[in-house]
Amino acid sequence: MNIPDGLKYTKDHEWIKIEGNKAIVGITDFAQSELGDIVYVDITTVGQELSEQDVFGTVEAVKTVSDLYMPVAGKVLEVNPILDGSPEKVNEDPYGEGWMVKVELKGAPENLLSAAEYKSLIGK
Template sequence: MQFPEALKYTKDHEWIKIEGNTATVGITEFAQRELGDIVFVDIDSVGKALQTNDIFGTVEAVKTVSDLFLPVAGTVTEVNPGLDGSPESVNQDPYGDGWMIKMTIADTAELESLLDAAAYKALIGE
């Protein structure tokens, strides 16, 4: 299983890649494996200012529907357009083509509360 060192992680299995005041968010390889085959991603939060741990969308797999939680407070600026026609890209490339949203971060100090790769690996027992 992959745990890219450049990312931060949440206990709810989202990852966040920080580029200045902008961040890209998705679900981890562990999360997509637990969910199974992803068949639909529903995100309707573009333009919304949300707080840390607010639900920004859902991901539907063959087995279940799971909420997606925002890692830090901010405003959702973009949804991955590729997910409409290819939700399976979350399974195939969760840290690349399977990203979910881009957002502006309200307070970069919140990033300190997120897990690094080693802490996330420990959380899931790797």
């Protein structure tokens, strides 16, 4: 199970990479493995201001649809254009080409987990 140290995590299995006042968000390797083969990513929140824990989109796997939760308060700046034609990138490379959104942060992030805390949460 890949859980990079340089990222922060949520209890809902999103990861976030904070770079100044912007961040990149995706779902964890654990989340994509639990979902199975991802066939569609639906994110229509570009330009919207969202609060922490707001749903910013959904991910559809062969057997289920799962909400995506915003790990921080902020404005959705961009959706990963690769996912439109290649949603499987989330399975193949969840921390790289499978990222989901870029966000402009509003305030300091709270309630994020370190890699060690996330590993403990998922029992790894």
